[in-house]
Each structure stands twice: as structure tokens, then as C-alpha cells.
Amino acid sequence: MKEKLQSIKEEALKAIESADVPEKLNDVRVRFLGKKGELTAVLKGMKDVAPEDRPKVGQLVNETRAAIEEVMEDTRRKMERAIREEKMKQEVIDVTLPSKKNMVGHRHPNTIALEEVEQIFVGMGYEVVEGPEVEYDLYNFEKLNIPADHPAKDEQDTFYINKDIVLRTQTSPVQARVMEQGKLPIRMIAPGRVFRSDEVDATHSPSFHQVEGLVIDKNISFADLKGTLEVFAKELFGPETKTKFRPHHFPFTEPSAEVDVSCFKCGGKGCRFCKGSGWIEILGCGAVHPHVLEMCGIDPKEYSGFAFGMGLERIALLKYEIDDMRLLYENDIRFLKQF
Ligand SMILES: [Zn+2]
DSSP states (O other), X not given: OHHHHHHHHHHHHHHHHHOXXXXXXXXXHHHHHSTTSHHHHHHHGGGGSOGGGHHHHHHHHHHXXXXXXXHHHHHHHHHHHHHHHHHHHHHOOOTTSOOOOXXXXXXXXXXXXXXXXHHHHHHTTOEEOOOOSEEEHHHHTGGGTOOTTOHXXXXXXXXXXXXXXXXXXXXXXXXXXXXXHTOSSEEEEEEEEEEOOOOOSSSOOSEEEEEXXXXXXXXXXXXXXXXXHHHHHHHHHOTTOOEEEEEEEETTEEEEEEEXXXXXXXXXXXXXXXXXXXXXXXXXXXXXXXXXXXXXXXXXXXOEEEEEEEEHHHHXXXXXXXXXXXXXXXXXXXXXXXX
């Protein structure tokens, strides 16, 4: 009996040694220690053992089982540790590997120019106000002193939704909307997209952007307008920049002017950039027409104001020396990344 147990133990240990995965250890357990296992078979054979020898044999069987189980558990722990270590080795993060770069794109020159313009006016205490791109004819034209038969209405080739609703041709209707609210004084700029049925070329597009400004308060004069725009031009194009006001006509301002700045390329001497004149036109402006104030519910005897408007694309083209407006709309990242 003793020899039999000894040989079972040796065989079991051999089987454990040759097991390379935990599943095989389980097979060994079933084969030797299971209900139908070899060691259990010995216990079942106890009835053939003399009764006085039974405790001794029972103890031997238990010792054998304990010895096999101990080696088996030890092997299982080693196996599991090895598996865990292997897994960790495979999942290790190499922090020295270069990361995958996400393409986050680039801010558009229009956006960069707008942020700069906004910053200048916000610095002077202006509020940035936005309004609808689909607008009533009433706000886009009439409240701005452009009645139905006014030639300016033809000049600004308009996209009509129906006879009362248009795609706004200018950001000025935002001014009318703010004036109508009647909260005075007003100091605002209105940036946004506008639409005109123009053919696309190097300087035109059916959709472009404007930034307009409006100031309404008591005792606002043309001198305030000149001072404000001079500060703006110096901030935008450099401290040496000079401004020049040329008389002009707009329906919503009186008097009106166009503003040139001294060429920031040649300093006013004349170059290819300013077409030899030394000056570059940047915006239109004027004192708000008393009739516009009246139509928006403001008493022109008590209040006065000034307004100005510029094309955002024009500012971007000038500042970044881009010679074709179409480049701004093609969204070619190789172009946009240069700014
Ligand atoms: Zn020049």
C-alpha cells in the first residue's frame, strides 16, 4: 500500500511538473485527487485493509494528498505570476514614443483680424453686438434712410427671400435694432456676415464680412469720430499711421467721409502696395443722419452720434498682404496656416 501511494505521488508530481498552463494543472487534480481519481480509488479500497491498519493507511493517504496539493498550489501561483508579468510587459506604456498629433486646424485670417479689431474697440469701452443675417427690408434699408426708390438699394444687389425679407446687405440693421431698444448712450460694434449678389472675383464675393461701429450720446461730434478712428488706425496698423478723411456720401450719415490710412508698407512715400498714392482706403463713416435717429426713436435734438463701417476681408487682405480675396474662402489649410 505504501509503495502504491508513493508511486501515485511521484506520478502526480511528474504530471504537475510537465503542466505548462493552469488548465493542465486542473487535469492533474482530476486525475489524481478527483472523485474518480487514483488517490480516491485507494481510499475506496480501504475495505480490503485490515481494520487495525486502516487509521495508518488513512493517514498515509492524507499525507500523500496534502503533499500533492501543496506542490500543485505552489506551481499554480508561479504560473499565474508568470502570466501576469507577461501581460504587464505587453501592456507597458512607452512614454518616450512620439504622440499622435491631432490636426486642430488654424484660425482663419478673418477671425484673427476680427479679434484684433474687436480688442481695439472693446479697449475703448465698446460692446460687441450681433444680429440676424436674414433681416427685414425695414431694418436693412428703410430705418437706415434708404427708402424703396433710393439708388443705394440697387447698388447693393440684394438677395431677397420675399419682398419684405432679405439676406442683410450690411451689418447696419444691428445698429437700428440697438437704437430702437432706446438704451442710451450707445457704444457698440457689430461684426458679421453680409450678402450681396456679386460675382466672385479677386475683390468681390456674394458673402463677406463687415464690422460696423456706432456711438450715440449727448454732444457727440465729428471730432469724436475723427479721434476714435485715428486711435483705431494707429492700433491696427502701427503708431506712425496717419489718417485722412475724404468727403463722401452715405444715406445714413451726414456729413459722411471715407477714411484712408497712410500706407504701412512704404510709410506714405508711394509703393506698389498703395498703387503709388501713399494712402490706402479702409472704411466709410459719418455723423449719424438725424432722420435715422428719428426713425429709431431717438431725439436728434438731444442726441447725436457717429457710425463707421469696414469690410473685414479688406482689413485681413491688407494686414496679411493677401492679394486675392478668393484665397480666404477656399479653406486650404496650407494657405491658412501662414497667418
Ligand atoms: Zn505704399
